[in-house]
Amino acid sequence: MDATEFRKRGKEMVDYVADYLEKIEKRQVFPDVEPGYLRSLIPDCAPQDPESFEDVFKDIEKIIMPGVTHWHSPYFFAYFPSASSFPALLADMLCGGIGCVGFSWAASPACTELETVMLDWLGKMLNLPEEFLAGKDGQGGGVIQGSASEATLVALLAARTKTIRRVQSENPELTEADIMGRLVAYASDQAHSSVERAALISGVKMKSIPADDTFTVCGSALKKVLDEDKAAGLIPLFFCATLGTTPCCSFDKLLELGPICNKENIWMHIDAAYAGSAFICPEFRHFLNGVEFADSFNFNPHKWLLVNFDCSAMWVKKRSDLICAFKLEPLYLQHDHQESGLITDYRHWQIPLGRRFRSLKLWFVLRMYGVKGLQEHIRKHVRLSHQFEHLVLQDERFEICAEVVLGLVCFRLKGSNELNKALLKSINEAKKIHLVPCHLREKFVLRFAICSRTVESTHVKFAWQHISQLATELLKTWEQNHHQQ
Amino acid sequence: MDATEFRKRGKEMVDYVADYLEKIEKRQVFPDVEPGYLRSLIPDCAPQDPESFEDVFKDIEKIIMPGVTHWHSPYFFAYFPSASSFPALLADMLCGGIGCVGFSWAASPACTELETVMLDWLGKMLNLPEEFLAGKDGQGGGVIQGSASEATLVALLAARTKTIRRVQSENPELTEADIMGRLVAYASDQAHSSVERAALISGVKMKSIPADDTFTVCGSALKKVLDEDKAAGLIPLFFCATLGTTPCCSFDKLLELGPICNKENIWMHIDAAYAGSAFICPEFRHFLNGVEFADSFNFNPHKWLLVNFDCSAMWVKKRSDLICAFKLEPLYLQHDHQESGLITDYRHWQIPLGRRFRSLKLWFVLRMYGVKGLQEHIRKHVRLSHQFEHLVLQDERFEICAEVVLGLVCFRLKGSNELNKALLKSINEAKKIHLVPCHLREKFVLRFAICSRTVESTHVKFAWQHISQLATELLKTWEQNHHQQ
Ligand SMILES: Cc1ncc(COP(=O)(O)O)c(C=O)c1O
Ligand SMILES: Cc1ncc(COP(=O)(O)O)c(C=O)c1O
Numbered sequence: 001m002d003a004t005e006f007r008k009r010g011k012e013m014v015d016y017v018a019d020y021l022e023k024i025e026k027r028q029v030f031p032d033v034e035p036g037y038l039r040s041l042i043p044d045c046a047p048q049d050p051e052s053f054e055d056v057f058k059d060i061e062k063i064i065m066p067g068v069t070h071w072h073s074p075y076f077f078a079y080f081p082s083a084s085s086f087p088a089l090l091a092d093m094l095c096g097g098i099g100c101v102g103f104s105w106a107a108s109p110a111c112t113e114l115e116t117v118m119l120d121w122l123g124k125m126l127n128l129p130e131e132f133l134a135g136k137d138g139q140g141g142g143v144i145q146g147s148a149s150e151a152t153l154v155a156l157l158a159a160r161t162k163t164i165r166r167v168q169s170e171n172p173e174l175t176e177a178d179i180m181g182r183l184v185a186y187a188s189d190q191a192h193s194s195v196e197r198a199a200l201i202s203g204v205k206m207k208s209i210p211a212d213d214t215f216t217v218c219g220s221a222l223k224k225v226l227d228e229d230k231a232a233g234l235i236p237l238f239f240c241a242t243l244g245t246t247p248c249c250s251f252d253k254l255l256e257l258g259p260i261c262n263k264e265n266i267w268m269h270i271d272a273a274y275a276g277s278a279f280i281c282p283e284f285r286h287f288l289n290g291v292e293f294a295d296s297f298n299f300n301p302h303k304w305l306l307v308n309f310d311c312s313a314m315w316v317k318k319r320s321d322l323i324c325a326f327k328l329e330p331l332y333l334q335h336d337h338q339e340s341g342l343i344t345d346y347r348h349w350q351i352p353l354g355r356r357f358r359s360l361k362l363w364f365v366l367r368m369y370g371v372k373g374l375q376e377h378i379r380k381h382v383r384l385s386h387q388f389e390h391l392v393l394q395d396e397r398f399e400i401c402a403e404v405v406l407g408l409v410c411f412r413l414k415g416s417n418e419l420n421k422a423l424l425k426s427i428n429e430a431k432k433i434h435l436v437p438c439h440l441r442e443k444f445v446l447r448f449a450i451c452s453r454t455v456e457s458t459h460v461k462f463a464w465q466h467i468s469q470l471a472t473e474l475l476k477t478w479e480q481n482h483h484q485q
Numbered sequence: 486m487d488a489t490e491f492r493k494r495g496k497e498m499v500d501y502v503a504d505y506l507e508k509i510e511k512r513q514v515f516p517d518v519e520p521g522y523l524r525s526l527i528p529d530c531a532p533q534d535p536e537s538f539e540d541v542f543k544d545i546e547k548i549i550m551p552g553v554t555h556w557h558s559p560y561f562f563a564y565f566p567s568a569s570s571f572p573a574l575l576a577d578m579l580c581g582g583i584g585c586v587g588f589s590w591a592a593s594p595a596c597t598e599l600e601t602v603m604l605d606w607l608g609k610m611l612n613l614p615e616e617f618l619a620g621k622d623g624q625g626g627g628v629i630q631g632s633a634s635e636a637t638l639v640a641l642l643a644a645r646t647k648t649i650r651r652v653q654s655e656n657p658e659l660t661e662a663d664i665m666g667r668l669v670a671y672a673s674d675q676a677h678s679s680v681e682r683a684a685l686i687s688g689v690k691m692k693s694i695p696a697d698d699t700f701t702v703c704g705s706a707l708k709k710v711l712d713e714d715k716a717a718g719l720i721p722l723f724f725c726a727t728l729g730t731t732p733c734c735s736f737d738k739l740l741e742l743g744p745i746c747n748k749e750n751i752w753m754h755i756d757a758a759y760a761g762s763a764f765i766c767p768e769f770r771h772f773l774n775g776v777e778f779a780d781s782f783n784f785n786p787h788k789w790l791l792v793n794f795d796c797s798a799m800w801v802k803k804r805s806d807l808i809c810a811f812k813l814e815p816l817y818l819q820h821d822h823q824e825s826g827l828i829t830d831y832r833h834w835q836i837p838l839g840r841r842f843r844s845l846k847l848w849f850v851l852r853m854y855g856v857k858g859l860q861e862h863i864r865k866h867v868r869l870s871h872q873f874e875h876l877v878l879q880d881e882r883f884e885i886c887a888e889v890v891l892g893l894v895c896f897r898l899k900g901s902n903e904l905n906k907a908l909l910k911s912i913n914e915a916k917k918i919h920l921v922p923c924h925l926r927e928k929f930v931l932r933f934a935i936c937s938r939t940v941e942s943t944h945v946k947f948a949w950q951h952i953s954q955l956a957t958e959l960l961k962t963w964e965q966n967h968h969q970q
Contacts, residue, residue: 001570001571001572001853002571003503003504003506003507003571004503005571006499006502006503006571006574006575007499007500007503009571009575010496010499010502010503010571010574010575010578011495011496011499013575013578013579014491014492014495014496014498014499014578015492016579016582017491017495017578017579017581017582018488018489018491018492018495020582020583021488021582022488031594031595033594033595035590035594035598035828036598036621037594037598038594038595038598038599038602039598039601039602039621042602044609045605045606045609045610046606046607046609046610046851046852046855046856047851047852047855047856048855048856048857049855049857049858050852050853050854050855050857050858051852051853051855052853053572053575053853055852056572056848056849056852056853060579063595063599064583064595064599064845065595066595067593067594067595067596067598068583068585068593068594068595068596069585069591069592069593069594070585071583071584071585071586071593072584079586079592082584082585082586082839084581084584085486086486086487086488086490086491086494086495087486087538087541088581089491089495089578089581089582090491090494090495090498090538092577092578092581093495093498093499093502093574093577093578093581094498094501094502094545096502096569096573096574096577096578096793097501097502097505097506097574098505098549098553098556099556099557099567099569099793099794100553100554100555100556100567101556101564101567101794105520106554107554107564108552108553108554108556109516109518109520109522109523109552109553109554110516110518110523110548110549110550110551110552110553111552111553113520113521113522113523113524113552114523114548114549116524117523117524117527120530121530121531122531124529124530124531125530125531136521136524146631146837146839147837147838147839148838149836149837149838149839150836150837153686153836157686175666177662177665177666180662180665180666180688181660181662181665181666193838194838197811200810200811201638201642201686201687201836202686202687202688203665203687203688302839308581308584309584309586309839309841310837310839310841325685326682326685351634351635351638351686351836352631352632352634352635352795353632353633353634353678353679354567354631354632354634354787354794354795356794356795360549363541364541366531366532367531367532367535367536367540367541368486368535368536368537368538368541369535370531370532370533370534370535370536371531371532371533372533372534372535373534373535
């Protein structure tokens with residue numbers, strides 16, 4: 001395929017994508033396929049000779065689409081949103097076309113520099129403390145990670161190196177292995193599994209801090225565990241605070257936790273993967289109060305800020321902390337400007353070496369929506385979740401299981417976990433909408449997350465009527481079965 | 486921006502990308518900008534109100550392009566190639582449009598299933614042993630990682646868990662911390678820095694195995710270090726063999742190393758990030774002989790197989806080894822089919838949670854080039870590197886520093902490292918072509934890597950004439966300075 005054919009096919013693909021997104025509502029949100037469906041539809045091995053674009057293109061509807069879960073359908077209410085917008089798609093086309101690999105400044109200066117400046121823009125939108133911005137000669141700054149999981153891991157690795165050095169300088173008799181065996185990291189028992197995973201990867205012990213009745217970790221809960229652990233000779237090094245937990249979007253109390261971490265030499269990382277986008281609205285910014293105590297902060301524009309996956313924004317107060325956890329410098333990666341101090345080599349900030357020109361997506365989206373357009377998007381989702389909450393509250397059979405703050409509603413039928421599992425099963429088997437569950441303490445709970453960019457009040461109303469009707473049907477047979485027993 | 490405007494702007498972007506790639510030769514391969522150039526060209530913060538696409542689009546040439554290193558210019562001979570092709574660009578547009586997040590089978594079945602089947606296709610193209618393929622019910626299989634760095638890390642983490650369990654079951658008196666402190670991983674002293682980094686991240690000691698005069702690690706070199714380390718009470722757990730080292734594209738001797746690793750319970754991972762693509766050609770496949778002894782194998786289609794970044798292909802013999810290193814299972818990520826055994830949940834195979842529909846790129850490229858088309862691409866690059874080698878050999882002032890096997894030529898002026906540094910400086914300051922250096926033992930060496938998909942014999946000839954002319958100029962002044970001293 002040459003540039004001439006690419007012009008033609010590229011335009012066909014633009015139309016295909018536009019059609020797909022324009023009419024996505026008409027597709028069944030969750031596919032009918034059974035595991036293994038795809039293998040039987042395609043050949044056993046790659047063709048020896050080239051096939052035409054037409055042949056490949058035809059197979060998209062025949063082979064791929066029947067197995068796609070449509071994350072951008074307005075009937076998709078599962079997990080958390082995965083962002084999608086037209087400006088981001090355009091930027092990603094450009095990113096692919098340029099196809100540079102930005103592991104160092106010299107490998108493509110624009111790729112590095114736009115990222116630094118975009119993270120400053122975004123940091124200002126969130127009203128992050130000055131220390132987190134790169135500015136012209138700041139010690140902090142931002143970076144785009146592929147995922148929140150990686151951001152947490154990178155923060156923990158930086159904390160690990162920093163703590164080992166500090167403890168070793170205070171206790172020269174201790175070996176690195178001695179110290180490693182005593183390190184312990186913390187997060188809420190409501191934290192995302194990626195935090196435990198980061199601890200597993202880095203070989204650091206991990207303990208859960210019990211959240212309170214509102215699924216929030218407060219200062220005293222952390223303090224209690226810290227005191228016990230220190231008395232037992234452990235070395236606390238890392239606390240991951242969650243703003244917007246995955247199960248029910250609760251918020252840890254930064255203003256209580258931060259000062260404790262600072263006093264105890266504990267690296268505080270903030271994981272606001274989903275909720276962080278909302279902090280661009282002044283009315284939600286207060287959840288971030290206390291960020292000034294944190295060492296690093298992360299949220300995913302690829303969740304809720306209309307920037308397509310992958311774009312996870314991370315800031316640190318001291319970039320040297322990250323770099324020290326990683327820096328290795330073979331000759332073929334060195335370049336002239338290296339000693340100037342002006343240069344950022346992002347490979348020292350992340351797990352992979354290679355990196356795409358992802359900041360283009362941020363640039364396009366921030367400019368083409370403007371701060372106001374993005375605030376509107378957030379506010380609309382929050383309005384819709386409150387609409388759903390009100391519908392649930394009007395039905396005596398149901399209960400709301402956690403405070404509705406942003407775009408997530410946790411709800412359930414008053415009754416057993418089995419009953420609620422049966423309800424979820426009937427919802428997902430009908431395939432008119434798609435939801436996933438969570439556990440809140442011992443309760444099995446349904447999560448209703450406002451996800452799609454194009455979801456409207458009518459979709460939410462439809463979803464509720466559908467759920468409530470399935471509940472009516474379920475309760476009928478459920479009671480019969482119950483009576484028969 | 487709505488779908489209607491996206492249709493229009495998307496087509497403009499397709500033309501822009503086509504123009505960019507068609508005429509890339511006319512752009513200066515390496516930019517003129519100084520560090521910090523970009524910040525002064527754009528506002529301090531994001532706009533409150535939306536800007537038009539036209540305004541953003543204009544800024545691409547004004548702000549971005551002046552700072553881009555053009556990796557796809559036929560005058561780019563630096564690092565290793567970063568793949569780019571039109572079919573891959575089309576597939577990435579589709580991937581962005583669908584915008585699903587494939588962390589589990591249910592999150593989008595097509596995303597997971599196409600990946601499994603494409604990795605089988607690719608594995609067959611490389612003639613990988615059956616055990617590495619997923620097939621209908623194999624124990625092995627492939628996965629797309631974001632980068633070779635991540636593949637190595639994931640392999641090392643799997644080895645770590647496996648070894649700790651084995652040693653603990655043999656020596657119940659040892660704690661995990663005891664074992665961790667004695668683990669040691671190995672790779673060639675020519676291995677990529679990402680291997681050392683993986684060891685750093687996972688908290689495992691790492692030792693270099695000295696390569697021989699041809700920059701190759703052979704069995705006896707590994708054996709010697711192993712014997713010493715075991716005698717000193719260390720526990721060897723991991724050896725990363727490199728096929729196609731970054732400095733000079735040398736190949737570790739799998740057939741000698743593999744049996745040693747198997748006998749000593751050492752996980753053998755193969756990093757063939759660049760060279761792996763060549764193994765689709767029968768004449769280069771012999772370098773992979775011995776892969777049957779490996780536990781995991783990885784190469785980057787995003788380097789040399791015309792699949793745009795990011796697409797790093799990794800295979801394991803036992804998928805359960807990866808999964809055991811990671812598996813954590815919160816409720817909101819569970820789904821019905823989970824216990825069927827047919828399901829692959831790729832989040833257990835990787836560092837991040839989220840993942841894009843990257844296998845579409847492989848599917849498009851493998852079908853639209855066909856195996857023969859891809860073989861042609863590899864062979865053309867190998868021919869061009871031999872052409873360059875011959876040009877160098879005809880010039881008595883120069884020497885070739887390592888055997889030229891694939892698309893990389895390591896060469897230098899016969900003379901001091903300072904002389905060669907000066908030559909590289911004059912090449913990169915002229916900005917007609919772009920190269921990066923490496924060290925081979927104590928020698929400073931220039932690397933000439935055939936990179937662009939569109940590079941032809943004429944570009945190689947031009948590059949050589951240019952280098953040789955700069956060498957002539959340099960040698961003149963160099964000798965004068967030398968005489969003056
Ligand atoms: C609070 C929180 N942290 C982390 C993650 C993981 O995000 P990623 O896929 O970017 O690693 C999620 C995903 O839902 C999340 O909700
Ligand atoms: C042999 C080798 N391994 C690993 C890598 C790192 O690749 P990635 O950017 O995919 O992590 C490279 C990059 O050049 C390489 O040459």
